[in-house]
Amino acid sequence: MIHFKEAMAGIRKEAPLVQCITNFVTVNDCANIILAAGGSPSMAHDIREVEEAVEGVQALVCNMGAIEDTEAMVLAGKRANQLGKPVVLDPVAAGGTQLRRDAAARLLHEVHFSVIRGNASEIRSLAGGQAAGSGVDVSVSDVITEDNLMENIELVRQFAQRIKTVIAVSGKMDVISDGTRTVVIHNGCPMMSRITGSGCMLTSLIGAFCGALPGDSFTAAVTATAAMGVCGEIAEQQRLQKGTGNATFRTDLIDAVFNLTEEQLMEGIQYEIYEG
Amino acid sequence: MIHFKEAMAGIRKEAPLVQCITNFVTVNDCANIILAAGGSPSMAHDIREVEEAVEGVQALVCNMGAIEDTEAMVLAGKRANQLGKPVVLDPVAAGGTQLRRDAAARLLHEVHFSVIRGNASEIRSLAGGQAAGSGVDVSVSDVITEDNLMENIELVRQFAQRIKTVIAVSGKMDVISDGTRTVVIHNGCPMMSRITGSGCMLTSLIGAFCGALPGDSFTAAVTATAAMGVCGEIAEQQRLQKGTGNATFRTDLIDAVFNLTEEQLMEGIQYEIYEG
Amino acid sequence: MIHFKEAMAGIRKEAPLVQCITNFVTVNDCANIILAAGGSPSMAHDIREVEEAVEGVQALVCNMGAIEDTEAMVLAGKRANQLGKPVVLDPVAAGGTQLRRDAAARLLHEVHFSVIRGNASEIRSLAGGQAAGSGVDVSVSDVITEDNLMENIELVRQFAQRIKTVIAVSGKMDVISDGTRTVVIHNGCPMMSRITGSGCMLTSLIGAFCGALPGDSFTAAVTATAAMGVCGEIAEQQRLQKGTGNATFRTDLIDAVFNLTEEQLMEGIQYEIYEG
Numbered sequence: 001m002i003h004f005k006e007a008m009a010g011i012r013k014e015a016p017l018v019q020c021i022t023n024f025v026t027v028n029d030c031a032n033i034i035l036a037a038g039g040s041p042s043m044a045h046d047i048r049e050v051e052e053a054v055e056g057v058q059a060l061v062c063n064m065g066a067i068e069d070t071e072a073m074v075l076a077g078k079r080a081n082q083l084g085k086p087v088v089l090d091p092v093a094a095g096g097t098q099l100r101r102d103a104a105a106r107l108l109h110e111v112h113f114s115v116i117r118g119n120a121s122e123i124r125s126l127a128g129g130q131a132a133g134s135g136v137d138v139s140v141s142d143v144i145t146e147d148n149l150m151e152n153i154e155l156v157r158q159f160a161q162r163i164k165t166v167i168a169v170s171g172k173m174d175v176i177s178d179g180t181r182t183v184v185i186h187n188g189c190p191m192m193s194r195i196t197g198s199g200c201m202l203t204s205l206i207g208a209f210c211g212a213l214p215g216d217s218f219t220a221a222v223t224a225t226a227a228m229g230v231c232g233e234i235a236e237q238q239r240l241q242k243g244t245g246n247a248t249f250r251t252d253l254i255d256a257v258f259n260l261t262e263e264q265l266m267e268g269i270q271y272e273i274y275e276g
Numbered sequence: 277m278i279h280f281k282e283a284m285a286g287i288r289k290e291a292p293l294v295q296c297i298t299n300f301v302t303v304n305d306c307a308n309i310i311l312a313a314g315g316s317p318s319m320a321h322d323i324r325e326v327e328e329a330v331e332g333v334q335a336l337v338c339n340m341g342a343i344e345d346t347e348a349m350v351l352a353g354k355r356a357n358q359l360g361k362p363v364v365l366d367p368v369a370a371g372g373t374q375l376r377r378d379a380a381a382r383l384l385h386e387v388h389f390s391v392i393r394g395n396a397s398e399i400r401s402l403a404g405g406q407a408a409g410s411g412v413d414v415s416v417s418d419v420i421t422e423d424n425l426m427e428n429i430e431l432v433r434q435f436a437q438r439i440k441t442v443i444a445v446s447g448k449m450d451v452i453s454d455g456t457r458t459v460v461i462h463n464g465c466p467m468m469s470r471i472t473g474s475g476c477m478l479t480s481l482i483g484a485f486c487g488a489l490p491g492d493s494f495t496a497a498v499t500a501t502a503a504m505g506v507c508g509e510i511a512e513q514q515r516l517q518k519g520t521g522n523a524t525f526r527t528d529l530i531d532a533v534f535n536l537t538e539e540q541l542m543e544g545i546q547y548e549i550y551e552g
Numbered sequence: 553m554i555h556f557k558e559a560m561a562g563i564r565k566e567a568p569l570v571q572c573i574t575n576f577v578t579v580n581d582c583a584n585i586i587l588a589a590g591g592s593p594s595m596a597h598d599i600r601e602v603e604e605a606v607e608g609v610q611a612l613v614c615n616m617g618a619i620e621d622t623e624a625m626v627l628a629g630k631r632a633n634q635l636g637k638p639v640v641l642d643p644v645a646a647g648g649t650q651l652r653r654d655a656a657a658r659l660l661h662e663v664h665f666s667v668i669r670g671n672a673s674e675i676r677s678l679a680g681g682q683a684a685g686s687g688v689d690v691s692v693s694d695v696i697t698e699d700n701l702m703e704n705i706e707l708v709r710q711f712a713q714r715i716k717t718v719i720a721v722s723g724k725m726d727v728i729s730d731g732t733r734t735v736v737i738h739n740g741c742p743m744m745s746r747i748t749g750s751g752c753m754l755t756s757l758i759g760a761f762c763g764a765l766p767g768d769s770f771t772a773a774v775t776a777t778a779a780m781g782v783c784g785e786i787a788e789q790q791r792l793q794k795g796t797g798n799a800t801f802r803t804d805l806i807d808a809v810f811n812l813t814e815e816q817l818m819e820g821i822q823y824e825i826y827e828g
Contacts, residue, residue, distance in 0.1 A: 024300045024576045025583055025595045031301055031472035036522050041472060042369075043301045046343050049375040056372070067598050093594075096608070099601040194810070196583035196593060245810025246588050247803040251523040258470075258521025300576045307577055307748035312798050317748060318645075319577045322619050325651040332648070527799040534746075534797025 002183065004269065005262045007213055007223035012038040016058035016211025020204055021045040021073050023065025023092065026197030029250065030063075030204040036258035037227075039208035045069050050076035058211030059085060061204055062107065065092040070103045077111030086114035086210035086217055090203035094118065095125030108163065114210055114217040117168040117203045117225075120144050120152070127159040144171050153182050153274055168206065168221045170199060176225060178218040185222070186270040187229025189236040195250045202228045205257070222271075230268035231256035278459065280545065281538045283489055283499035288314040292334035292487025296480055297321040297349050299341025299368070302473030305530065306339075306480040312534040313503075315484035321345050326352035334487030335361060337480055338383065341368040346379045353387030362390035362486035362493055366479035370394065371401030384439065390486055390493035393444040393479045393501075396420050396428070403435040420447050429458050429550055444482065444497045446475060452501060454494040461498070462546040463505025465512040471526045478504045481533070498547075506544035507532035554735065556821065557814045559765055559775035564590040568610035568763025572756055573597040573625050575617025575644070578749030581802065582615075582756040588810040589779075591760035597621050602628035610763030611637060613756055614659065617644040622655045629663030638666035638762035638769055642755035646670065647677030660715065666762055666769035669720040669755045669777075672696050672704070679711040696723050705734050705826055720758065720773045722751060728777060730770040737774070738822040739781025741788040746798045747805075754780045757809070774823075782820035783808035 018034050019042045020027070031041040044053040050072045054060055060080045062073040080087045089111075094104040104126055107113075116126065121142035144152045153175055160167040161179030168176040174185040192198040205228055209220035235252035242248070294310050295318045296303070307317040320329040326348045330336055336356045338349040356363045365387075370380040380402055383389075392402065397418035420428045429451055436443040437455030444452040450461040468474040481504055485496035511528035518524070570586050571594045572579070583593040596605040602624045606612055612632045614625040632639045641663075646656040656678055659665075668678065673694035696704045705727055712719040713731030720728040726737040744750040757780055761772035787804035794800070 023595070025579050027301050028304065028472060028580060032523055032526070035470050035472060043299070043341075044343075044369070044373070046375065049343070049373040052373045052375075065595075067596075067601070093596070097596070097601040097604045099598065099604075194587050196580060196587060243811070245807030247584055247806035247810070250584070251527060251803060254523035255521030258523070259519070303577050304580060304748060308799055308802070311746050311748060319575070319617075320619075320645070320649070322651065325619070325649040328649045328651075527803060530799035531797030534799070535795070 002222050004223050007219050008262045011212040014212040018059045018207045018211050019057040020061040021069050022063035026200040029197040029201050033201045033254050034204050034208045036254050037208050045072050047072045051079040054079045059207045060087045061207035063090040074110045081112050088207045089113045089116045091118045091122045094122040113165045115166040115206050115221045120169050123169050157182050166217045166221045174225050176222050182274040183222050184272050188232045191236050191249050192232045194246045226269045278498050280499050283495050284538045287488040290488040294335045294483045294487050295333040296337040297345050298339035302476040305473040305477050309477045309530050310480050310484045312530050313484050321348050323348045327355040330355045335483045336363045337483035339366040350386045357388050364483045365389045365392045367394045367398045370398040389441045391442040391482050391497045396445050399445050433458050442493045442497045450501050452498050458550040459498050460548050464508045467512050467525050468508045470522045502545045554774050556775050559771050560814045563764040566764040570611045570759045570763050571609040572613040573621050574615035578752040581749045581753050585753045585806050586756050586760045588806050589760050597624050599624045603631040606631045611759045612639045613759035615642040626662045633664050640759045641665045641668045643670045643674045646674040665717045667718040667758050667773045672721050675721045709734050718769045718773045726777050728774050734826040735774050736824050740784045743788050743801050744784045747802045778821045
């Protein structure tokens, strides 16, 4: 049983300050979705201040889209680990280039993450599997489908258990595991891949929920993923009604997070839990 | 008496080119709000060209969110000073880390600013007071309220007088002083703190007004602050009518600046002047 | 005769992956307009990975707004040339500072571009003419008008022929030449210069069309320019109906690209072809 309502209430009550070391493509959207959820963002990423900055926040998000800030992520992540604060990783295009494979390996080695969220090819790359990632998007052969769901649940669960981190794989079906429990979420819509930043925003949202629920990263990751999916569906319904496009969809998606009620979330979620 | 109407007419007539050395989180919004007001933005920030670039513009904005560009701000600011062009500073999170305290001190020492705009904790940090800033947002103990208004007016006025700079403190009540006159503005709304970039955009807008009114930075700062507050109220009214969220509010806020008439501004402003 | 319909069908069918080395001001809009058109963006720009990254994409866009990434553009551009992939250049503010004149000269010397798109003063600067560019915007004396159209067509055609590159000059009238054929497009609207990124977005869109039509950069540049102009008109009609401003116009412009049908494009285009 996942305490969705308590998590939603918690993020509005705690108003966590979340530091994101993230990429310039989607940084504005990441800041605004944290604000939409009730948190407060700090985008400090300068290597000379990240360790000091992390002392004042409730959670840290490291987004490998900012590949040039890998060193800052290591420093901030280690400091956050010392302070017992949750750290969330988005391994953007982790398997795409040698630079990213090296950065991902280094981050996993130096920092303990509470949650790692990526698409299937990114997570497979981290897990040592063979990924055929092209750019930042999931490659078709790495997509989790009904046909390969059970084996992927097991893969994700094992990887989560091995590195003692909540693993969240985003896609048509989202698979999230803490190494024992695994949740599969069926929300979301294809439009989410027609805007830049759906993944980055979700990772930032997970960071915000982790900041509000520091002891329960699994609930944080599951609730954030469910909320994002439900809000994507709300925004998609609006798009179909208004005849708008991907730019308005992005705006409506963030608005939906802003206005999301506990009731909307509970009614909208479609998920199953698999006990390890 | 503040010449709001003349200032509004001036920015549309002069169409000032404003150079912003600003942070990647809100840079797009800063450019678009300058365009909305009738100005033209240049975001050149490379240390190798900022001095040359500043020769062609009507005003320079230095935003410490781009902490890695501090050296570029010093070079561009000194060149703007030589050329007699207005320079506006946004001391983002000035008291938040040692790096920022040092950068703020250096900027104040090397560059003369026409206007410095920040929240109360940022301005207190610059003024040498004790600020308890957390991240980029104002900390509660630094908020200007009805109860502490008179002492804060005096603090801001003295600081403005000491460094011969218009000081603009943003918050529920905005306090703006040139060391003699002090204006308190009561416009704006809480939603402005639920988007990223309200402060950065206001500073950019001040830069645009300074570019149009180079001899009168006080009127520029007051008019920009009033315009931003009135536009925030317009956007908030739209949000309540439409049931939208913070992302649409951001869009509507910039649109409101685009469409703001002198009449709307005059009818909407709520302010008092305190003579020194 | 330009195969507009086939180009539109092609970009939706091919879904080209486009790598953009572009500036932080408009990077989000560039990514979203590529997605709107049916492509997929990658904004990898780190010097250590751009050559490897370019191997997986269908086109490369180099935007000189990211002046600090000039070296990365050279490396990525040379690799793209080796691989026979189209490379598009946006010479942002090319004549504005010495740094940019040097960067433009170096890029033209080291990389062969399939298309170069800029405003008249930027293109004149590249062509060795005298440009009076101020900031990133076209200077009045460099505007192409009915009066100087024929001489500008010849100037653009000669430059295109000389460097064997499709040259696309954006403005009230767009002039695009491959050195033999020259197309003049009359679409678009003044609002496009009241948002930041119209030019950057168009260049990214040209990159996406080049990725879908690698053998025909001329058709790619003409179709992208026509599509952007028609979509600008659609967005402007919406703005006038809704009474919105430049921020909503930006959103509606990207939405219009998302929803653009081949029929809308064919009905909306206003153009002439001049044979060499």
